[in-house]
Every structure is written in structure tokens, then in C-alpha cells.
Amino acid sequence: MMSLVYDGSWGGLLTCIFETYERKLQAVSVVRKQLYCPGFFNDCITVQADDRKAGRVLKGLRCNLSPAGFLGFYACYLSELPQMEEWLLAYTKLVFSLKNAECAFGNDTVLKVSQTARMVFRESHRMKGFVRFALTRDNIFYSEVEPDFNVLPLISGHFKQRFTDQQWLIYDKKRKYGIYYNLEEVTEVQFEPPSRVPAEHSGQIFAEPEMQYQKLWKEYFVSTDIESRKNTRLQLRHMPRRYWKYLIETRDQAPE
């Protein structure tokens, strides 16, 4: 059994796929550095991301998948699930050998990849709604999120098109990076997140009217509810509790 160890990057994964073909590896597993644990009977190769090799795999995938299928492949990578590499490697082999393979939902690998992609798309769609900006004193609309999957790359285009005339920053607390829009373009930024700001200091960080709008929004959230139609189960299905602490209107009821 051969293990290809890579750094977890998109280019790295594509390079690993290239290597399995290049070296004609049969029994092979691709693992992220963070998840790799050496086995007694295992050989291991560390793979560095290589633009040329990755580019060739990318080109092949684009040729053999529909645009939606390709996006699904990328979304599956963003899921960061432990078995993601295994599925994508098997999927690639299938895609290169069978015409229109992305529609063969009877195949376990195809189904798994399409289901994982759906999970990721669902969360990226949710995040488009659940991001809450707060206007800071230095005129940046700031938001913190903690999605299950690494969805920031999927939503940055949406926010760029929508909020063209304001600076914004969305920070992923779980993965410790953010995307920042400076009125021109979106860039990835890394910094140590501010720890939770106590309410009495929030005035120093956020602009004057910010707290008032938050109050208005909370009021709206309560007023638009209809008591006699209470259906908490439905609410939780659409908005699971793990998101609540980042939403202004539900923050007070969120589990710690």
C-alpha cells in the first residue's frame, strides 16, 4: 500500500491524482498531512503541489465533466471529509474511463460525490443568508462564521457582486482565515481572531448606529413571528442550533 501525502491544498490534491497515473500506482491512498499516520507496512511519498501537473488533471476533468459536474468535484474537495480523497480518486478514474460517468448515480462513488457536493452546496447557500455584518469604526462590515465545510471560496463571488460599494470581511473561525473585499477585489487574509468582545467594549469597535440597527433587527425578528403557528422542529431543520451564536437575532438563546 502506497500513501501519497500532500498539504491539503487543491493543487496538491490534483498533483496527487497526477502522480497515481504517472507512477501507475494501483493500491494507493491519498492523505492530507494533518490526517496522516504512518503505518508499519506502508510506503509514503510526500507530494508537493505542482502547477503543471495539477493543470493537466484540471484540464482533463474539465473536458470530461459538465460545468456543474466539475463544480461538484470542487465542492466535494471543500467538504474536507476524511474520505474525500479516496472518493475523488475513484471518481476521477471513473470519469476518465466512462463517458458521462457523472450521471451514473447507481455507482456508489458517483452517488457519494454527488451527495457530498450537495451537502456542501447546501451549506454555502445557507451561509449566503446567515452571514451577519456589523459595521466597525474603521468602516468595514465584519462578520464571523463557523461553517461545517470550507465554503468561503464558494460564497466570495456572491458577496463581491452584491456588496460592491462597501468594504467587508468574512472570517471563518474554524479554519482561521477570512476573505476581505477592499472595493476592488477579494483577497484571502489570515489573522488571529479577536476574542469575544464584551458588550461594554463593543462601542469602541463598532460604529455608532450599529447597535441600534441590531436592536431593530432583533425587534423585527420577534414581531414577525406568529405565536399560534409555533413549529420549532421546522425552524431547527432549516437553521440548526450550531449556527445560532453567530446570528444577532438568536445569539441570546444559543448554546455555548
Next chain:
Amino acid sequence: MSERILEKLKILADAAKYDVSCASSGSNRKNNNKGLGNTGHGICHTYTSNGRCVSLLKILLTNFCIYDCAYCVSRKSNDIERAAFTVEEVVDLTINFYRRNYIEGLFLSSGIFRDADYTMERLVRIAKLLRTEHRFNGYIHLKSIPGASDELMYEAGLYADRLSVNIEIPTDRGLKLLAPEKDRKDMIRPMNYVKEGIIQNTEEKKIFARTPSFVPAGQSTQMIIGASGETDCDIMQSASRLYREFNLKRVYYSGYIPVSNDNRLPAIGSAVPLLRENRLYQADWLTRFYGFKVGELLNPSAPNLDADIDPKLSWALRNPAKFPVDINRADLHHILRVPGIGLISAKKIIAARRFQKLDWEHLKKLGVAVNRARYFVICRSREFERRNLSAMQIKQFILSGSQSKYLKDNPSQLSLF
């Protein structure tokens, strides 16, 4: 900004919440002018404790009203607090909520003060201000005020993404009883005008690419159910007529929430007909996406939908001759009619069977509700339902194997003696 705005928001959001529509999809407004916002697929920003999504800032401009419709919380004779927003206040709230990503846009309705045109003119002015001065490209849903003039409707259509008039009571008889001052014709006229406008706009767009859009997300309407004793058949027929004659995007069904002690209506405290509402939406979906005709689901001899099973299953049980359907051969149209198979699974089945014959295991993995579908399909397996079951038996088997979310809340225990 003051406490007063907070108070107004409280009153006017509370009064607007009985409007169900919160859709923000269907329009495709681009942010080309370096302005604020765009529209596209609908996005839900939060969910209230009744599980409904909040996508738009849904408020009334005012809850002062000259009408006295029995079913409405803002009716003239109701002793409630009244308030009115100024144009600037609505604009400011919309822009600032939007910038913080709380909402997709504005849903603006109003009580009718002075007369229809006076009210409509205010609504249009807000939409215009948002679009022109603030270069706002988010979603705007305006209520068409029954009886408003064509000129105002035209202007509204240029700024809004969606317009809607609420039919409220599905039958003319019910309307006469509960809202004697209102005339059905006044509701139909703006709907008709908008429909014609959209058709004309589509034609013009074919010739001049730069023609400004007119109500790009179309029209919708809402019916209150359970307020005037109408049957499901009345409701669905009325809905299908609206879809057909006015090209509506959506008809919303809103279970009547008791807000009045009027003896023409269900008393305060009586339950909201949630289950009935759910069944009507299921029937609505079947007619719009699954190729069913209203007549197949409901007819004068069975004017109401089954409460304990969904309308598709109910249809299937009444039409045993149409089954079993062969999953590996039948066309999409027939597969869609199988209980337990939805739109997405049906399409996946069609795609997947080109590669291999499908069996039960495949169906389960594709997301088909096999516990329901197994009585109606055959696939690549020797295990299928051979017994000659009656409709009643199938219904019993399915019901015993599943637990309705509506029945769970009020279990009826058998008495021992």
C-alpha cells in the same frame, strides 16, 4: 433614530406578518451600476420559531385602513395601536438591513388610507427612491392596492420585482360575506393589467435588448383558507384558474389565524388549519411540477383532500390500474406519479438507469421513500409486492410504518372500557 422607530417597526411588522409570501427568487437584477445588491436565487436569512423563512423586510407602510374586512387584523373597527412610517424611514431601514446582510430586500404592503391611488402612490415613491437615488438592486415586492390606476401600476412595475394582489377569500360568496365593501373586480383589474404588461414587455425585449424590465419576478397572490367554509376543491379550482388566466408565479395558501370575535369567523383560540394548508400546498405542487390536473386530485364527489395521507398517495390508491410502474422502463411522466418518488429522485433514476438496471438498494440510496413506493413499482429484483392488496390495506401498511408529524402532537388513546 429613536425609540419611536422601534415601536413603529414592532406594530407594522406585526401587522404585515399575515402575508405569507416571502419569495425573493425569479428576478435577475444585476449589480452593474456599482450600486448596492442584486437578486437571483432566493436566499433565506433567518427562520422564525414557526419555521417560516425570513427573506424580505416585510412591513406595512401604515396599518390605518378605511376598510373593515372581518378577517383582517388591521380592519377599521379593530381597536389596535396604529402607526405609519415615513418614506425616509422605510428607505433607511431597508438599506441598512440590506448592507448588514439581514435581508434580500423589501416587501411593502399597506393599509388603505384615503383612497387606493393615494396609498399606491406612496408605495411607488419608496420603490422609486430606492432604485434611483440609492441605486438599490435588491428585491422589491410591492402590494398592488385593489383599485389603483393603470399609470401607477405601470410605474410600480418598473421599480418592483414582484407585484401581488391578495384574493384573500377563494369564493365570491365568501368575499361578499366577510368583506362586503370590497369588489372582486377591483382585485382582478390590476392583476390583468400586470399580466398584459409582462407579456408586452417580453415582446419588446425581443426587439430592443435594453428595454427596462417590467415586474421581472411576476405576480403572486394569497388565499385565506378555513375562514369562509370553502372546500379544498373550491380552493384548488380557484387557484388553477388564477395560474391559467393571469400566469401567476405562486398562489399562497394561508391557514386562517383567528384575529376577531366576529361570529362570521372561527372564534379566537381555535386551531390554525396547518395540516389542511400543508395538503393544499402538496396538491399545488402536484399540479405545477408533477403533471397532475386538479380534477384528478379533487372532484365534487370528494371535495376535500385526505387528511391522513398525501394527495399523491391518495390518487395512486384510487387508480390501481396505473400501477405497477417499471422503474427501469417507464418515462419520467409516469415515474413522477409514483408515491414516494420526488422530482429530484425521478430525474436521478432516469439518468442512472442508462448505466445499469436499478434495484431496491439503488432506489433507497437515491433517496426514494421505498416504504411507500414499494407497493407501486417493480425494479430489477425478484422481491416485489405480489400480494393482491386492496387500497385500504396498502394505506394501513403505509400508515402503520410511518408517523405523521401532525398526528404526533395529539395522540388519541383508546379507552380501555
